Amino acid sequence: MKRKFYKMHALGNDYLYFDCFTAPLENPAALAAHLSDRRKSVGGDGIVLLEKSDVAHAKMRIFNADGSEAETCGNGLRCAAKFLRDVRGVKDTPLKIETLAGVKTLTPALNGRGETESVCAEMGRAEFAxxxxxxxxxxxxxxxxxxxxxxxxxxxxxxxxxxxxxxxxxxxxxxxxxxxxxxxxxxxxxxxxxxxxxxxxxxxxxxxxxxxxxxxxxxxxxxxxxxxxxxxxxxxxxxxxxxxxxxxxxxxxxxxxxxxxxxxxxxxxxxxxxxxxxxxxx
Structure with a gap:
């Protein structure tokens, strides 16, 4: 079965994004390891799944190139905000995205064409304990x-x-x-x-x-x-x-x-x- 993906990056930190609002993605860990291979597949630092959330505009799940799941990703979040606004047409500002590290607030900045050019992500307080x-x-x-x-x-x-x-x-x-x-x-x-x-x-x-x-x-x-x-x-x-x-x-x-x-x-x-x-x- 074929599945559409969106290759996105922030400063070269690149991920393959999948719209999972209506159709889940099976075995994302193995898929991340396969698709992230830059010689044998599309290549990237991992994959990102955007799913429905009960507490935010979307839930983001991120899988690293080795298949492990990460709690959050600042670059991934900013690209997720661009995806929600520019691809899915969510015009709310700010945007809320649920992660394993909590719900994050993101504010897109637009260019002259009305597209998301940059994003400010509120990442919360640093934890030193x-x-x-x-x-x-x-x-x-x-x-x-x-x-x-x-x-x-x-x-x-x-x-x-x-x-x-x-x-x-x-x-x-x-x-x-x-x-x-x-x-x-x-x-x-x-x-x-x-x-x-x-x-x-x-x-x-x-x-x-x-x-x-x-x-x-x-x-x-x-x-x-x-x-x-x-x-x-x-x-x-x-x-x-x-x-x-x-x-x-x-x-x-x-x-x-x-x-x-x-x-x-x-x-x-x-x-x-x-x-x-x-x-x-x-």
Missing amino acids: AEKIPVLLSPDARGEVVARQVRLRGITFEITCVSYGNPHCVTFSPQAAENFGLLGEAAENAPFFPRRANAEFVTIVGAADFFVRVFERGSGETFACGSGACAVAAAAVKNGYTRENEDIRIRMRGGNLTVKITRENTYLTGEAVLSFVGETEI
């Missing part, structure tokens, strides 16, 4: 793992652990960033992360300006990661590298995202692009 991430390293007096020294693959560096509904391991260590190829997978699969983790290796460019390479849980290195950008911004504020209530530029291989951290929320703004529409045998 060790048991909520979860991370098994001994926490500090506040119950957090911040600027904690670890050793992986013979390299010692500091990490800060944070969650936006999915676990992140952020390091501002220049030595770690220089050894991304060696440490990316090691950080994702470190024994102190029982559910694995997304790993962000940060180079400080300026007071509110950071370059990041991301090794995503279940997908490997990606061109960008929305929740990872939020995690970097939150960790930067926590470690005193920048401040709340200002626009923070997060540079990634695929381009730039803007993050603003407030006391109550995290705002992630960036592009959302529909690349093409196709059909695949399932």
